[in-house]
Amino acid sequence: MSSTQEGTFEALRAQLQEAAATFADGPDALEGILLGLVDDVDRAVREPLEIFPVCHHSPASAIAMARRLREKQPKVVYLELCEDMAPLLTELRNCKLPVAVQAFATEVDGFPAEWSPLSVVAPITEASAEYQAIAYALDTPGVELVLVDRSSDHVFQWEARGTNSTELGADPGASDASPAEEEAALHGDAIGVKIGDLRPRFAELEEHLLRHGRVRHWSEWWHQYVELPLGDSDHDTYRQVMLLIGSLFRRLAPGDPQRVRVDEDRERYMWTRMREHLAASGTDPADCLYVCGAFHAAGRVAEFGVHGTDTFEISPRSATKWQHGLIPSSHAAIEAQFGLAAGSVSIAATVWAKNVKRTRVEPYRLAGQAGAKKPKAKKTTSAAAPESAPPPSDRLTGFLQQPPVLDRLDEDELLGWSVEIVRAARRNGYLASTADAIAVFETSILLAGMRDRAKPTPYDFQDAAVTCIEKDIVPGRRDVRRLVEIMMGGDRTGQVGYDALPPLARDVHDRLVPLNLKLQQRGVQRALLNIASQPELERCSDVLWMLRYLMPQGAARPIMGERRLGERPIQESWDLALGTHQRALIELGYEGVSIEQVLEQRLRRAAYGPHATAATVLEAVEDATLYLRSRRLADELGTRALEVLSAERSVDGAPEVLRRVRRLLAYYRTSEPVLPSWIESFAKTGYAHYCTLLPTAFTDEGATVRQVAAMLGFLFSMESLALSLGCDRTQLELAVAQSHPQDPSKTVLLWAAWTHLGHLSRKDLRTRCDELLGNPLVVPAYPRYLSGFLHALEPVPSLTDFVVEAVSNAFGRLPDAVLLPWLPTLITTLRSGGAEPAPLLIREAGRIFPGRLAALDEWVPPWRAKPEPEAMPPARRADGSRGGALLAAHPATCDAVASLLGCEGTWEAADPDSPGVALTGRYPDTAVALEVLLAGP
The missing domain is CATH 1.25.40 (Serine Threonine Protein Phosphatase 5, Tetratricopeptide repeat)
Known part of the structure; x- marks a missing residue:
C-alpha cells in the first residue's frame, strides 16, 4: 500500500478519537466502536477486488450501480445471490418485473418432513442495483456473471426454521407493513433471500434514529437521510457512506451467536467462491466487481479479500431435489415479506424514475424485457480496458460535516399531488373538494417544517392527505393512505412470460386455448363451455376441474356445473383467474410435467401418508375416478383403503367411510359389469371389522351417536353383499347381543x-x-x-x-x-x-x-286409529272328510309335519271311506293347519 492510501482516513480518525474523549468518560468507551467503523471502511476501500455495497431496492444504489458499471466496465460481476439460481437469470427478459427467482422442493431428503415444501425466493425489481448488474452482465459481450452466495440447500442447512429470520425473511414483530393485502401472498410462506438487507438489528438504535429523525418507520428514515443525500453523490462518496452504515449496523447488532455465525459463514462462503473463480479463470481482480449488501461489505472474517485465508470448508448439499423457476412478485409482496412500510417500494420506483431523468444516467435493461421501454441506442464504447482509477480520497469527513441540503420546494409537483389525491378520493366515495386540496398542500408544508425538512416528502404528503381528507370515515374499501400509495406508483405486479414458464404451466395454457381467453392477464375471466354442442370442450372441462382441485380457491371457480360419479358434463360456466394465481400454477410445475401426474402424486401422498385413514383413502379413490378416470389408480388406492381399515382401532371415520363407500358402490354397480375385487373385499372386511368394534363403540364415551349409527349403517347396507361373499350373519347377531x-x-x-x-x-x-x-x-x-x-x-x-x-x-x-x-x-x-x-x-x-288446516280438527293420527277386527275364517271340522282324504293322499308329508311338531304315532287301519280319520281325530289342530297350508282357505 502507498503512503497516500495509508493516510486516507487519518483526519477522520483523529476527529472521532477527540469526540470519544469529549463525550465519554474516557477515550476507551467509544474509541473501539468509532475507530472500528473507520477501519472497516478503510479495509473495504483498500481491497483490490472492488466491493460495491448496496441496499435492498434502493434507487440511490441502482443509480450508483448503473453509473459505476458504465465507468468501470468490469469483466466479471460477482453477485450476492444463491449460486444455484444462476441458470434462471436469462429468463428475466421474458418476464415483466417485478418477479422473484425461486428455488422449490416438495420432497425433502436431509431435512425434517414437516418443513416440506421448501421454498426460497429472491425478488427483483427494476429499481434495484442487482437488476442493473444482471442486465449489464447478460447483455454485454465478454462479461461473466457469477453468483457467489450460499445455495438454497445451505439456506436451510444453516438456519433452524422458525427460530431465526436473520437473512431468511422478515421478522413479523419488526414489520412496518400494514395488514397484508391480497397481493402480499404472492410469495406464500417462502423464505426470502435479501440482497442488500440494511436495517438496524439493535432495537434501541432504530428507535433512537426514528425518534430524533421525527419519522414513523424505518423506510421513511432511510428515504429522508440516506436516499436523498446519496441520490446525486459521486461513486467514492456513495461507497464510503454505505460501508460506514453497514459497519455501524453490524458493530451495534446484538451478539446473538446464531445470527453472527450465519452472517460470518455467508461472508466466508462468498469470498471462498470468489477466490476459487479467480484462481480457475485467471481474471485480474481489478477487472471484477463484487456486488453485495453493505452489511456484508464491512465483514471482519479472516477469509475477507482476495488475499484472505482458505480455511473455510463448504459443506456438501443434501439429497433434496430442488426445482427452480420464476414467480410473479409485487411491491406489496416485497414489503410484506421483508418488513418494509406499505408503499415504500412504490415510492422507491417513483424516486428511481425521477433520478434517472434528473441525473441522465442511462440504466441497463435486458434486451426484450417485457413491460420496459425500448432502450435508446447505446453509444459505441471501446473494447479497451478502462483506465485504473486513482486511489479514493477521504469523502466521509466532508459528507458527515456538510449541512443538510435545503431543496427548493417544487410547488408544481406538490400541487399535482394534492389535486390528484382529491380526484382519487372522490372516485372512492369521499366528499373531497378543492378546499381539501388546498388543505393537503398547506398541511404537507407544515408537517415538513415541523420535522425540520425544507421539502415535503411523499410520507409527509401521505400524512397530510389522511388528516385532511379521511378524517374518521372510510366510505369505500380503500383508505386515503392506500390511495396515496396507488397515486405514487401503485402496487405493480410482475408477470412471468410464457417462454419462462415450466412445462406444466405451458401445457395448461395450450390445453385451454379452445376457450379463447387471455389467461396470462390478471383478473377474473368468464369461460362458457357448451359441451353438448362442442364435445372438444370436455377436455378443457377436465383440465379446469383438476386445476380447481390443485390450485388455491379462486383460481378456477365453477359457476354452473358439477362433477359427480357416473355423470357427464353438458354445460359449464367458470370464473378463471390463472394470471392472478400464476405463482401457484408455476409451483405445480415443480412437482411434475403435467397436471395429471401432479394430481396422481398428491393422491398417492394422501393415501400413503402417516396420518391416512380409511376415509381419506376412499376420498382419494373417488377423486382418482372422478378427475383422472383411472381404474388402475383407483384399484391401487382401494387396496390401500382396505389395508388402512384393517389397521384402524377407532370409529372416528365411520360416517365418512359409509358415505363414500355407498357412493362408490352405487357407481360401480351402474357403470361396471362386475364389482372391483377391492370393494368386495372392503365390504367383507368392513363387515367383520365393524362387528368386532360395535360392542365397544356402544359403551365408549368417546364414540359419538353419529359414528355408531354409521357403523350400523355400514353393517346393514353391506349385509347382503357381505353375506354373499361368505360372511356369517351370526357375527352381527352376537355383536348386537353383546352391546349394552x-x-x-x-x-x-x-x-x-x-x-x-x-x-x-x-x-x-x-x-x-x-x-x-x-x-x-x-x-x-x-x-x-x-x-x-x-x-x-x-x-x-x-x-x-x-x-x-x-x-x-x-x-x-x-x-x-x-x-x-x-x-x-x-x-x-x-x-x-x-x-x-x-x-x-x-x-x-x-x-x-x-x-289443509280445516282438516286438522278431524284428523286422527294413524297410530291412534283403532284397527278394524279381522274376519276369521270358519272353523273346520277336525274330522272332516277333506282333511282325512288329504292326509291319506300325502302320508309322507303328514309324517314330516308330525315329526317337526313332536307328534308320535303310527298309521292305523280305518274305514276305507274315511282314511286318516283316526289320526285326524287324535291331532285335530294339526289336521286343520295342514289343510290350510296345502289346500288353501
Whole structure:
C-alpha cells in the first residue's frame, strides 16, 4: 500500500478519537466502536477486488450501480445471490418485473418432513442495483456473471426454521407493513433471500434514529437521510457512506451467536467462491466487481479479500431435489415479506424514475424485457480496458460535516399531488373538494417544517392527505393512505412470460386455448363451455376441474356445473383467474410435467401418508375416478383403503367411510359389469371389522351417536353383499347381543338394530316409548332418545314413519320447559347429520299430516286409529272328510309335519271311506293347519 492510501482516513480518525474523549468518560468507551467503523471502511476501500455495497431496492444504489458499471466496465460481476439460481437469470427478459427467482422442493431428503415444501425466493425489481448488474452482465459481450452466495440447500442447512429470520425473511414483530393485502401472498410462506438487507438489528438504535429523525418507520428514515443525500453523490462518496452504515449496523447488532455465525459463514462462503473463480479463470481482480449488501461489505472474517485465508470448508448439499423457476412478485409482496412500510417500494420506483431523468444516467435493461421501454441506442464504447482509477480520497469527513441540503420546494409537483389525491378520493366515495386540496398542500408544508425538512416528502404528503381528507370515515374499501400509495406508483405486479414458464404451466395454457381467453392477464375471466354442442370442450372441462382441485380457491371457480360419479358434463360456466394465481400454477410445475401426474402424486401422498385413514383413502379413490378416470389408480388406492381399515382401532371415520363407500358402490354397480375385487373385499372386511368394534363403540364415551349409527349403517347396507361373499350373519347377531349402552341416544340405536334384526316388534318399540313418556324421571332426558331416533334413520330408514310418530307424540306430551330447550339440539342434529334423513322425515310427515288446516280438527293420527277386527275364517271340522282324504293322499308329508311338531304315532287301519280319520281325530289342530297350508282357505 502507498503512503497516500495509508493516510486516507487519518483526519477522520483523529476527529472521532477527540469526540470519544469529549463525550465519554474516557477515550476507551467509544474509541473501539468509532475507530472500528473507520477501519472497516478503510479495509473495504483498500481491497483490490472492488466491493460495491448496496441496499435492498434502493434507487440511490441502482443509480450508483448503473453509473459505476458504465465507468468501470468490469469483466466479471460477482453477485450476492444463491449460486444455484444462476441458470434462471436469462429468463428475466421474458418476464415483466417485478418477479422473484425461486428455488422449490416438495420432497425433502436431509431435512425434517414437516418443513416440506421448501421454498426460497429472491425478488427483483427494476429499481434495484442487482437488476442493473444482471442486465449489464447478460447483455454485454465478454462479461461473466457469477453468483457467489450460499445455495438454497445451505439456506436451510444453516438456519433452524422458525427460530431465526436473520437473512431468511422478515421478522413479523419488526414489520412496518400494514395488514397484508391480497397481493402480499404472492410469495406464500417462502423464505426470502435479501440482497442488500440494511436495517438496524439493535432495537434501541432504530428507535433512537426514528425518534430524533421525527419519522414513523424505518423506510421513511432511510428515504429522508440516506436516499436523498446519496441520490446525486459521486461513486467514492456513495461507497464510503454505505460501508460506514453497514459497519455501524453490524458493530451495534446484538451478539446473538446464531445470527453472527450465519452472517460470518455467508461472508466466508462468498469470498471462498470468489477466490476459487479467480484462481480457475485467471481474471485480474481489478477487472471484477463484487456486488453485495453493505452489511456484508464491512465483514471482519479472516477469509475477507482476495488475499484472505482458505480455511473455510463448504459443506456438501443434501439429497433434496430442488426445482427452480420464476414467480410473479409485487411491491406489496416485497414489503410484506421483508418488513418494509406499505408503499415504500412504490415510492422507491417513483424516486428511481425521477433520478434517472434528473441525473441522465442511462440504466441497463435486458434486451426484450417485457413491460420496459425500448432502450435508446447505446453509444459505441471501446473494447479497451478502462483506465485504473486513482486511489479514493477521504469523502466521509466532508459528507458527515456538510449541512443538510435545503431543496427548493417544487410547488408544481406538490400541487399535482394534492389535486390528484382529491380526484382519487372522490372516485372512492369521499366528499373531497378543492378546499381539501388546498388543505393537503398547506398541511404537507407544515408537517415538513415541523420535522425540520425544507421539502415535503411523499410520507409527509401521505400524512397530510389522511388528516385532511379521511378524517374518521372510510366510505369505500380503500383508505386515503392506500390511495396515496396507488397515486405514487401503485402496487405493480410482475408477470412471468410464457417462454419462462415450466412445462406444466405451458401445457395448461395450450390445453385451454379452445376457450379463447387471455389467461396470462390478471383478473377474473368468464369461460362458457357448451359441451353438448362442442364435445372438444370436455377436455378443457377436465383440465379446469383438476386445476380447481390443485390450485388455491379462486383460481378456477365453477359457476354452473358439477362433477359427480357416473355423470357427464353438458354445460359449464367458470370464473378463471390463472394470471392472478400464476405463482401457484408455476409451483405445480415443480412437482411434475403435467397436471395429471401432479394430481396422481398428491393422491398417492394422501393415501400413503402417516396420518391416512380409511376415509381419506376412499376420498382419494373417488377423486382418482372422478378427475383422472383411472381404474388402475383407483384399484391401487382401494387396496390401500382396505389395508388402512384393517389397521384402524377407532370409529372416528365411520360416517365418512359409509358415505363414500355407498357412493362408490352405487357407481360401480351402474357403470361396471362386475364389482372391483377391492370393494368386495372392503365390504367383507368392513363387515367383520365393524362387528368386532360395535360392542365397544356402544359403551365408549368417546364414540359419538353419529359414528355408531354409521357403523350400523355400514353393517346393514353391506349385509347382503357381505353375506354373499361368505360372511356369517351370526357375527352381527352376537355383536348386537353383546352391546349394552348406557347413553339414551345409543340405547335407541340398539333398539333400532333389534327392530331391523327382527328381535323387537313395532308394538314393543311403541310400548317402550310410551313408558318413557310416562316416567317423570325419564321425561327430561326423552329429547336425547328422540335424537337417537333421528340418527337411527341412517342404518334403518324403514323407521321413518315411527320417528315421525315419536316426534309428534313428544311435541304433544312434553311440557314446554323440557321441549323448548331441546329444540336447538334438534335443529343442530338435523343440520349436522340429518342431510339424508331430513328429506325422508319431511316426505313422511307430508304423507301423514293433513294438507289443509280445516282438516286438522278431524284428523286422527294413524297410530291412534283403532284397527278394524279381522274376519276369521270358519272353523273346520277336525274330522272332516277333506282333511282325512288329504292326509291319506300325502302320508309322507303328514309324517314330516308330525315329526317337526313332536307328534308320535303310527298309521292305523280305518274305514276305507274315511282314511286318516283316526289320526285326524287324535291331532285335530294339526289336521286343520295342514289343510290350510296345502289346500288353501
